[in-house]
Amino acid sequence: MKASTFTLGEITLKTIDMKLKNTSAYLLAGFMFAACAGGGYQKTGNGVIVEVKQRQPTDVRKVRIEVMGEKLIHVSATPEKDFSKERSLMIVPGQGKTDFKVDEQGDEVAVKTSQVCATVSKVTGEVCFTDATGKRILAEDRRSFTPVEVEGTKGYSVRQIFHSADDEAFYGLGQHQADEFNYKGKNEELFQYNTKVSVPFIVSNKNYGVLWDSYSLCRFGDSRDYSQLGAVFKLYDKEGKEGALTGTYVPAAKAGVETIVRREDSLYFEHLDRKAHLSKVVNLPDGFPFMGSRVTYEGEIEPSESGLFRFILYYAGYTKVYINNELVVPERWRTAWNPNSYKFAVNLEAGKRVPLKIEWIPDGYVSYCGLRALTPVSAAEQNKLAWWSEMNDEIDYYFVYGDDMDEVISGYRTLTGKSPIMPKWAMGYWQSRERYKTQDEIVGTLKEFRKRRIPIDNIVQDWSYWPEDAWGSHEFDKARFPDPKAMIDSIHALNGRIMISVWPKFYANTEHYKEFDKNGWMYQQAIKDSIRDWIGPGYIGSFYDAYAEGARKLFWKQMNEKLFSLGIDAWWMDASEPNVRDCTDLQYRKDLCGPTALGPSAKFFNAYALMNAEAIYDGQRGVEPDQRVFLLTRSGFAGCQRYSTATWSGDIATRWEDMKAQISAGLNFAVSGIPYWTMDIGGFCVENRYVAGQAEFDKTGRENADYKEWRELNTRWYQFGAFCPLYRAHGQYPFREVWNIAPEGHPAYNSILYYTKLRYNLMPYIYSLAGMTYLNDYTIMRPLVMDFTADAQVNNIGDQFMFGPAMMVAPVYEYGARSREMYFPAICGWYDFYSGKYVSGGQKLTVDAPYEHIPLFVREGAIIPYGPDMQYSDEKPASEITLYVYAGQDGAFTLYEDEGVNYNYEKGQYATIPFTYKEAEGTLTVGARKGEFPGMLKERTFNVVKVSKDKPQPFDLKVKGVVVKYDGTTQTVKL
Template sequence: MKKISFLILLTSLFVIKQAKSQDYLKTQDGLSIKINHQLLQLYFYGPDVVRVLKSPDSTLNIQESLSVIAKPSLIDFTVVEKDGLLELLTSSLKINIDLENGKMSFKNLDNKLLLQEKEAAIFTSIKDIKEDAFKVKQTFKLEKDEVIYGLGQQQSNQLNQRNQTLILRQKPLHIAIPIIQSNKGYGVFWDNYSTTVFKDDTSGTSFDSEIGQNIDYYFMYGKSGDGVISKIRMLTGQAPMNPLWTYGFWQSRERYRGQDELLGVLKKYRALKVPLDGIIQDWQYWGENANWNAMNFENPKFYDGKAMIDEVHQLNAHFMISVWSSFGPKTKPFQELKEKNMILDFETYPAVAKVYDAYHPMARYIYWKNLNHGLFAKGVDAWWMDSTEPDHYNIKEQDFDQNTYLGSFRKVRNAFPLMATGGVYQQQRALTTAKRVFILTRCAFAGQQRYAANSWSGDVIAEWDTFDQQIASGLNFSMCGIPYWNTDIGGFSAKQFDKGVKNLAYQELYTRWFQFGTFTPMTRSHGTGGEKEIYQFGDRGNWVFDSEEKYIHLRYRLLPYLYATAWDVTNHAGSFMRPLFMDFNEDKKAHTISNQYLFGKSFMVTPVTSSMYIKDKGPKHEGAAVDFNTIKKQAVYLPKGSAWFDFWTGEKLEGGQTIERNVPIDIIPLHIPAGTILPLLAQKMQYATEKKWDELEVRIYTGKDGKFMLYEDENDNYNYEKGVFSEIEMLWNDQTQTLTIGNRKGEFPGMLKERTFKIIKVNRNHGIGVDSAQKFDAIISYKGKAKVIKL
């Protein structure tokens, strides 16, 4: 037998045994075996997570994963040969290897088949520039009615990713992440960074990658959607806490043309007393295109960038600025990167600019050095990292023959956004822990959640069909383990609408999109073809203004719920945007519903994605009249397994039925599952940290036991990682109709010592109004010691 012990971790013990005519080597973290000239290596990352590596010859060229940061685990497992199979048995899985062809299958301990390889691995020899390499393909067999989710963001209104072919290559509007998870409770991460074709049809389900030294994938058995997300995060990293203020409202334009204009917008919001936490400066603050992404205020209309940012802070807001993956020829970063041969030579945007080699650690250092000196030192709070695909136009095959620090561009193409955002996150964190990193970015890859990256869906068109696609796109993105995602509210471009944002047809679309945006991890209005600040749509009393203001105030009332959900994301690998199967997997009808989702675990959201109230008069959407005379309806499916409360009216409804919900222009259907404890701020806020949470309205939705963990910390530093935070657990016992507010655990500087809880047991008489007075069932003074309230 050839010596292959170099494959084993130095800390591992191993034994050599013979299975039929094949030798296999068992270690404490896996197994290796040669079958038909192919070498198969398994590494365990726990009893329910296994890495599968396959090579077409007797050696493996194992490369360090760019996405996976976990290390293999030493676990107890047995190996048994029977009936031509080698069976590995852990405390969670049965893994079978066919000794004739190397095909694998994965079962749970009840012997239920989870996933199986349909065909043996396919390796096709190619040349990658001058190096020998392979095209690699693995085909799996899924059950006929199985539903799968994931694969990034594909701009489709279909949640189920079965029965289609997708080319996974990063490009604007599309985010390529080769992760799938099944309603059967398992997930697969195909760890390859080259262009990959995903195909599912009657011949099987396959990943077919343009280049790879090995086949390399991870099988994860989580038993549920939450369980699979937990395994993804265990492998690729946890998502840090974002600052509290990022959950407020953000305003942006295609760009503000000078600092006076930007500050004027912020002052107008403050004068109107419409809440706002973040304002964003998009591109061209650097001046001409030759100065593209100079990472400095070179445009004379931004005559004192630091003073502008200081004034934003004085107005109790935060400032985000756009930075790109390319540089103009006159910029300092370009000149330094070019001198060190760290520029990629292909056509990008604008034509004069070039993309930097984000795979190179020195290039990432140069990028941050200039970002820090030119912008972070002036007080910038957050980064809008645009074009992190990056933009690539008039694609030529030779573009991929360029060398990066990690090999050919072809080999590592899809990992660019991971490397680019990682460079900024890691270096800002190394500089200071006083301010949490926050990144808004247009692209992503597996593991990017660990870099405080919030992806948005790109420059989408302002059309109803496009709006409808955003729901399933965001949900499938979330199923890849990255919890933070949002869209340009109203779509980026409204230029096709006559009169732009003044057009009534556009205003209806914007109003409905804004309602959806309230229930995404980041609420952000942005775009071109008209200015989208709230006052551009009219004054108070105008239906567009009033609806938007209503939902902004609602967003701020939800801050305790949003921050607690964020803590669940960070501390328990939770998710903000949840397909219905995650919580109602026993209800098969819920598996493929693509226009409804759970926002956290307490809100079921059904966006209104079709025009109902504007009479449209032609191809330019010249909406000429509003018709509010007849209230229209939206179909909503209430999943089995729970009773549901209408958030607006308090009406209780049984699950397992489709209802028709009235949807006047200011209502998005929102339903709360029985057993929910929902805290809301009792007072209005103008920005997220304006007031302490000294009065909380606690809404109890009866019918099941429930719990909620109220989480608080210092809002914008990393002391929470050292345990500097507090938690207050609330428990509802439905049988005894008792709410227990537990002892406060933990503390932090500035923590409230005393607060008031105003408690409502919701029924038809307790609908919600953002401004409405409520009749409370109990009002409790809380000083950190447990309270038991009988309702």
């Protein structure tokens, strides 16, 4: 008799004597499972458990397949007798019941839904996924388990490798700063840090995704950590002596110290000394004055094998890298306190010595530099889909399939939670700076916007509004903010909203710290090590443990009492990685943010932002259930979108290469399933030359070369930012308000004002996209590969994107550029937004990019609703909408509307109006309105403007088209 005869899924209550007690029932179940041992399986309520014959204790013993939906499969694999009973932090419970069948053929067990099949080998435990026709989608290659124990908790470092087709491409993984787009054949380390947001979800251009359920340090691609140069190469100093490179440290002319020349057996100057706190970088020369110095590392490297060597450069200050006398890393810069990583690869030959040189200008009293490498692996191995986690209970992942990438992302949100509709005002413009220092500054800035008639909805109060020694008190410093309630009321009276910065950080002297500490809810390592921060004389504090349910409730209680009760509209959750201390090694970071209430920080390293977001979302909805929550967080994780959370890209630099890197970073974050992303327009950390340029301008009124570049950089960045899901400027001095960038009439001022006004004209379109994120799991900021997957030309285009279904955006990220190359996908034709001229698809072209305009094109068949000029998002109802219809293909768009600020849409109180264009008939149908909500316009006018090949039409709200008087019933007009 086959083992499958005894599957538990076939047992009914009728087959068991009802007099059996629980113990007997468990014994019976155990006997039946034992009958399947060594290649049998057990059917469960939502899948199967397959037992694999285990040869070694670290081999897989059981594989579990759980059906989560027609195209959603959960896979777990363990060497243990039983699977972990810990609940997933990223997955929402209650996926619903999906019908499935189980078939056993030979050494394989197949679990089938109507759409996908997961087949498990009873011999190896490997899983293969196929579609309804039997075509293979994804197949496991191999896996491994390595036992680990941390703080008395046992687990495994795990690795799972999948086969991958040569023409496959991968996207997602969150938001990183190395300007990589397609991750095929790439490596990415997944941890949270300022400017780095890790989400363990990857989407393939083959229309599937893998959600890796792990909260620990993870690696995508190669599981190895980068090695010190001396472990990868033979090193030779500049005199040819083996064993090290030459480091030459030349101080500033007035430093009063001698040049240091020493041998360097590694270039690893990447973190602060734990004991020296903020004053010493590990391995650098003691006492050397780095500000104003110049450092060179040079010599030769000799590999012992041939192939593609991968490098990671860690840098602060100005850095260049030369290998074999070629500039492989052109100058890059980051501020001294917030280094960045950049990856590159070089082909080298075994036994052939090549010169290596790094030129480094530290640009700070404490600064960082490092270069490490990986030895080659075969292309066949490197190009596979591979995951590694430092500490898991077991291998745990979700296979997500779809007809297109949108459906894959919808599957991700089915698993991890819907993305609520953000408040409508959040779609408008936000102004921020580091920081408004007084009550008068912030209110005065908003007044200036209104005076100049520059549209704005949200103004942000960044950190340090509290007394200097009271971080975490949530109290306003009375000397600078004498009446916070009056300040907030004034902002509201100006038809603005206020967002405020709240950190999960508390100084040890505050009452809030003491409330957490008495319950054991404060991380203690920073206190034990007496770590002082960078404020004033330096104060001791730490972060609360967001993994403790009681701590989350207390965090919100304190925010509610001190801030929300004043009328604060939205929350800026800074340092939510959590960043207890900058620039430390990873092990110390784990020490500083653990142990958590759930276990060792090594195991729960990446999910802090998720738990912190839950605290605010659940807290606010519990207090004010009808006011939409809005969170902006510097870190993020799988599932953050369910807590009405947006993420920004952290404290990036004010460099052209950093602006460019935000395009690919934002696109990959969007594909990671979290639809709301933003960045500091202009960059946060400012090069000194720009500060000096501003100072000279303020003194003389002359626009020097650096200040001229600063203005153009900001102009180009605003142009890009206007087409991101959220439109927000923020940064250090020089300030980012438009009048502080350039005077009225300057091309920079004109351009920023133009795109800010356009953003508000686009509000009906943008808010409809926001509605689609909830109703259809839509993605607003879209890499071309999402909409043009069949066009292989788009697989590696990470510097263009679609803004919704209609608009293709091509940011300009080179100084002085007045044109740029674009690719026009082949599936359709395109119209220049500014001229209406037609461009055929399937070609690369160099397009104009004048100072004041970003290249912007609209696809054939697009329908775009534009509203009136507005100063804020709800200034006036869109009683007249100009509807641009771009001919050439059939098209459709649905206008979405609701009250904009509450959760009535969750109860079905919203309205949609469908638009359908038929190319053959040349007709537009405005369909019957569906739904309603309080305050809804019953009647309105649509001014329909057609754009076609033979009748180009630039964007212009004053153009008169076909007028449709609409009362909610279907109307069709000939265009």
